[in-house]
Amino acid sequence: MEDLELLTKFRRDLHRIPELSFDLPETTRYVRSVLADLSCEVTEPCESCVCAYFNVDEACGRAAGGPATAIRADMDALPINEDSGVSFCSTKPGHMHACGHDGHMAMALAAACWVNDVLAQVHAGAACPLPRNVLFVFQPAEETTGGARTVCESGVFERYHADRIFGFHVWPDLPAGVVATRPGPLLARASETHVTIHGTSSHIAKSADGHDALLAGAHFLTGVEALMAELSAEEPCLLKFGLMQSGAVCNAISAQTQIAGSLRVFSDEMFDRARAGVERCAREACEPYGCTYDLDFADGYPPVTNDAALYGLAKGALGDALELVPEPLLIAEDFAFYQRHLPGLFMLLGTGTGIPLHSDEFRMDESVLVRGLETYRTLLQTA
Template sequence: MPHACPPFNASATDGEGLFSSIEGQELLDELTRYRRDLHRIPELDDDLPRTIAYVRSVLSGLSCDVLEPCKGAVCAFFDLGRAETVAIRADMDALPIDEASGAAFSSEHPGRMHACGHDGHMAMALAAATWVDRVARGADAVVRAGQLPRNVLFVFQPAEETTGGAKRVCESGVFERYRVTRIFGMHLWPDLPAGSLASRPGPLLARSSETTATFHGVSSHIAKWRDGRDALGAAARFVVGSKWLSRKLEQDEPFLLRFGHMTAGTVRNAVAGQARVEGSLRVFSDDMFARAQDEVRALAQTAADEEGCTFDLHFSEGYPPVVNDGTLFGEAAQALPELERVPEPLLIAEDFAFYQRYLPGVFFLLGTGTGIPLHADTFNFDERVLLRGVRAYQQLLFGV
């Protein structure tokens, strides 16, 4: 779920720009077709046969090399004869959610839905690719291939919502093979005004680590509670202490530790012999992640000791924080004079972070203005906001 972001003073755009001879309505029709076609066929994780087939069907008619660098990924390389390449990323996977939007183009796959805007991300990347194709063929009346400073690689990746497909794309060697020196990505954002574009230099989104603490005690009848070791009591102490710990660590940098699920015991009149607490840790630096692990482990030890229990503690590796390269952000801000600034980092996670550990990258938020949360079964948006995203990609490709 997104962390609510204060509204920005950004007006919605009609999508008209300086860089494409495609008329605004024609581009909107193209974007709408792509988005709705893809919205009907949501697929999960790496298992994306219909989605990949659709993406390839669009790319196969363009003047690019189409390849699959790793399982579930599709890339399109436009060779404009340059020494360097810029990449644009879109994610393809959906969520295991039953759609309740009521849209005429709702999911045809029960239990699956594009509830996070990935259909829109793909639509923008496909439309940008058709524009680059026009440029490469000299068919655009304003921009010629000679004016684009870099080759272009479009990356359509799997498993953003699950196992971090971006990491496997990076490890495939595709960026080295095609001399990629920078990458851009975008995410639809319900908390921003429709058509507004926002980001910030440095930390933008958090590192996410699933955190699980299991306390082991000794069960006994509550009438003989002194014979037991209260695992539920230890877990409760741990959860309460985690709130104090969050308040302490967030004084140094944005930090979040919260637990949303706990199970313990078997019956109401017996001391719980085991308790399990599941939550999430969000930080913005490797140093804070290491510090948080030490602090949470010490907290769990204290809680266990106070009840005479033992414990196991596990932190998932998770996704790194999304940290926008400062130099590249400055160049992007010059190319996008209307770009708004996100005032502070947001406590959600995105696997675009893996790309930024391989090469400089900047991630943007594109407002839908709906306020409907990401991952909601009613999530929807007006395709006109996608015009702003395509124009932004054009400006970035042309000017950065």
């Protein structure tokens, strides 16, 4: 098949069968069915993860055990009812590939087919253009608990001597087919933030007898807004709250306020500073009203920080085909766990649609995936 035909088939087949988190039986079955016809070693190093290793050293007559380049694709979808209007829409109500992971898998599968074709040509007497072994990683649970961390803990990178990893995310805000990234911080560390303020209820006519958890919550929010304005003047960071619930009736002082949001930063140092500042805001908001509080920060995902040397290598190989993202972006991605385990480069692939990720109307033209496949081919031929 031609590249676009193959990419379209893979992407649309996978788009029809979206599954969530680690519960990916149909998706992993499909991935395995493609890989089964290729000259690679297929393993499942951890739950719902499929890996394919191409022993290029053996095919090319080199000494065994050389380094491998890893390519990562995430497999899980989102709990969303699809309203995209495409003819190949989800067959599973309440499940949708609304974040482009079907496209990520399609590019990785097509790249695996290309590696297989290259090795077949080598066996037929052609020169070997691949300087390294290749490991494809199809991981679960990017959208939930961070399946990348489980993959790293499995030992699969050590087993196959992988010392670099590349990955893509389709990106609606970039023009179609543009490949872009940056050295250093690219995406943020994300930490869900939950605050519960405890007060004492009383009738509003006797408000002096109560401890107003709603008023304390309001002061907390304005205090955090001022804190983030101060911190973000030094380094990009963000803490916004999307949920606030308080009280039971209109004529009684609220006994409890629950506030939930998300903190986004690009360094562990700023995370520690922001967390300490939020703690101070909670204390200063509660004490005047006689309230107490509980504050919880989820560990979340680390920041996606691209290895500078690997970026330089990719830029040298891709030239003007690799554009620069001017500023880090305040979204999160579990590719960050790989980068804490081995050098990694995460890239954005423009779809040009402007339809936001996680939208029930998300769609893309598969022709942009050709550029991603071409990028993988170039990187796999780079020593």
